[in-house]
Amino acid sequence: MVNLQRCLIVDDEMPARQELLYILSSIEGMEVVGEASNGIEALELIKMLRPDIVFLDIQMPQISGIDVARRLSEEGYNPVIIFVTAYDQFAVEAFEVNAIDYLLKPISEERLQKTLEKITSTRNNSEEIDYNNLSRLIQDIRTNTKVAPQRICLYYKNKLIPIETKDIIYATIEDKNTVIVSNKGKFETNCTLNELMDRLDSSIFFRSHKSYIVNLNYIESIEPWFNSTYNINLKGYKEIIPVSRSYAKGFKEVMNID
Numbered sequence: 001m002v003n004l005q006r007c008l009i010v011d012d013e014m015p016a017r018q019e020l021l022y023i024l025s026s027i028e029g030m031e032v033v034g035e036a037s038n039g040i041e042a043l044e045l046i047k048m049l050r051p052d053i054v055f056l057d058i059q060m061p062q063i064s065g066i067d068v069a070r071r072l073s074e075e076g077y078n079p080v081i082i083f084v085t086a087y088d089q090f091a092v093e094a095f096e097v098n099a100i101d102y103l104l105k106p107i108s109e110e111r112l113q114k115t116l117e118k119i120t121s122t123r124n125n126s127e128e129i130d131y132n133n134l135s136r137l138i139q140d141i142r143t144n145t146k147v148a149p150q151r152i153c154l155y156y157k158n159k160l161i162p163i164e165t166k167d168i169i170y171a172t173i174e175d176k177n178t179v180i181v182s183n184k185g186k187f188e189t190n191c192t193l194n195e196l197m198d199r200l201d202s203s204i205f206f207r208s209h210k211s212y213i214v215n216l217n218y219i220e221s222i223e224p225w226f227n228s229t230y231n232i233n234l235k236g237y238k239e240i241i242p243v244s245r246s247y248a249k250g251f252k253e254v255m256n257i258d
Helices: 014-025 039-049 065-074 089-097 109-122 131-145 193-199 245-254
Strands: 005-010 030-036 053-057 080-085 101-104 151-156 159-164 168-174 177-182 185-189 205-209 212-215 219-224 230-234 237-243
Touching: 005 014, 005 039, 014 030, 014 109, 030 039, 039 053, 039 065, 053 065, 065 080, 080 109, 101 109, 151 185, 168 193, 168 237, 177 193, 193 205, 193 212, 205 237, 205 245, 212 237, 237 245
Parallel strands: 005 030, 005 053, 053 080, 080 101
Antiparallel strands: 151 159, 168 177, 168 212, 177 185, 205 212, 219 230, 230 237
């Protein structure tokens, strides 16, 4: 009889959670007991459900995946943590130094299977993890290796259309798909918003909501809303971009709002 491994998926992007859920559903011995869309929700579900394995996205609103793992460690509960990250080969050193398993987005079923086999064969999660060092290494990766591309290619009617990134006005989720609105029109992409944000220049683009990225250069006006949130009005566009409470503090800092 197969010993079931109870898993929790934590990612602020629904398509990313669905992708991992789909892959895990085909692997014998894996049971997904819950999903969380942010770090605070993750901590609550982990305490309630006590999963064996937590698939933990690194970049999330409110608190990061690393901070979630750190809090669990401080509280003395140590499920197997598998970090999920959009960082490519540059992240390998950071994770290997800290003896942590990780999966790169987009997730490979073969890589996931190898990770799970290693976990079930060793079940060794006793090594102390230096979360401060891991945070520092990942911050170095962000600072030293990220070069925002000047253009990206997006599909439209079976053709690839090159789009200058500066011409992207906003990106959002529609019917579970990532949609980019630009001066050249509206396009769909296979990227999640997390992956798209990693490609864009963070001095120009801001993640204002779990379902929105906005080009700060296209902001015409900002309306304070309830519960310390904001609504963004765009130049020449009727779409109103929300700024949720999770992102309001960062938005106030980047826009110099007192």
